[in-house]
Amino acid sequence: MQRKIINPVIQDTVTFVRTSAETAGRFTELVLTLRPGGGPPPHFHTRFTETFTAIEGELVINTSAAQPLVLRPGDSYTVPIGAVHSFTNASAQEITFRAVIRPGHEGFENSLRLVYGLAADGLTDAKSVPKQFTHLAIMAVLGDLNLPGLRRVLAPVLRWVAHRAQRKGTMQALLAKYLI
Numbered sequence: 241m242q243r244k245i246i247n248p249v250i251q252d253t254v255t256f257v258r259t260s261a262e263t264a265g266r267f268t269e270l271v272l273t274l275r276p277g278g279g280p281p282p283h284f285h286t287r288f289t290e291t292f293t294a295i296e297g298e299l300v301i302n303t304s305a306a307q308p309l310v311l312r313p314g315d316s317y318t319v320p321i322g323a324v325h326s327f328t329n330a331s332a333q334e335i336t337f338r339a340v341i342r343p344g345h346e347g348f349e350n351s352l353r354l355v356y357g358l359a360a361d362g363l364t365d366a367k368s369v370p371k372q373f374t375h376l377a378i379m380a381v382l383g384d385l386n387l388p389g390l391r392r393v394l395a396p397v398l399r400w401v402a403h404r405a406q407r408k409g410t411m412q413a414l415l416a417k418y419l420i
Contacts, residue, residue: 241419245352249359249368251275254352260344268341268349271295279328285384288341288348291318292327297335302326311337324388350415351383357418377401378411 244255257269282302292299294311301309301317303325309317319325329335341348358375359368370376379385381402386395405411 241353245356247356247359247368249364249366250278252278252368254356256349257338259349260341260346263344265344266342268344268346270339270341270352271336272339273334273336274299274327274329275334276329276332280326282324282326282388284322284324284386284388285319285348286322286386287384288343288345289318289320290325291316291340291342293338293340295336295338297329297331297333297337299335299337300328300330302328345384347382348384350419351379351385354382354414354418355379357414374401374405374410375414378405378414382411 241256244253246253252275253273255271257271258267260266260268263269279300292301292311293316294313296313299311301311301319303309303319303323311317327337354375355364355368355370358364358370358379363372363375364370370379377398378401380398386392402411
C-alpha cells in the first residue's frame with residue numbers, strides 16, 4: 241500500500257508512518273499536512289485516543305474547553321476516547337503534524353484511504369465529504385467517526401447503511417479499489 245496519500249480536493253496529505261498491522265495493533269502513526277483553513281468538523285471516536293503533535297506551523301485543537309488549544313512545534317495534546325474535538329489550520333501557511341491513534345485502528349486507516357480515493361475520482365464535494373450517502377456511511381463506520389449533537393441521531397442510520405453496503409459487497413468493492 242502507498243505510504244503517502246494526497247487528497248486532490250482539499251490538498252491535504254497523509255503519510256502512514258506505522259500502521260496498526262505493523263505495530264501489532266498498539267498504535268497507528270500518521271504525519272499529516274493541512275492547507276490553510278483545512279481540518280475536519282467536530283467529531284469524536286469511541287474506540288481510540290488521538291495524540292496530536294505539531295511539527296511545522298501551529299495546529300489549533302478545538303475541544304469542549306473554553307479556548308482552543310494552539311499547538312506549536314513540539315507541543316502535543318491527547319484527545320481522550322469520546323471527547324468531541326476538531327483540528328484546524330488557522331494560519332496562512334501549510335502545517336504539518338503527527339497523529340498517533342491508540343490502540344491502532346485499521347478501519348481508521350482504511351477510511352482515510354477511501355475518502356482520499358473518492359476525492360481523486362470526483363466523488364466528494366468541495367469539502368471532501370463523499371457525495372453518496374452509502375460512501376459516507378462506510379467511511380464513518382470504518383473510521384469510528386461520530387458526529388456530536390443532533391447529528392448524533394444519524395449514527396444508527398449510518399451503521400445500518402454501512403452494514404447493508406457490506407452485505408451487498410459495496411464496501412468490499414470500494415476497499416479493493418482504494419486500498420492500494
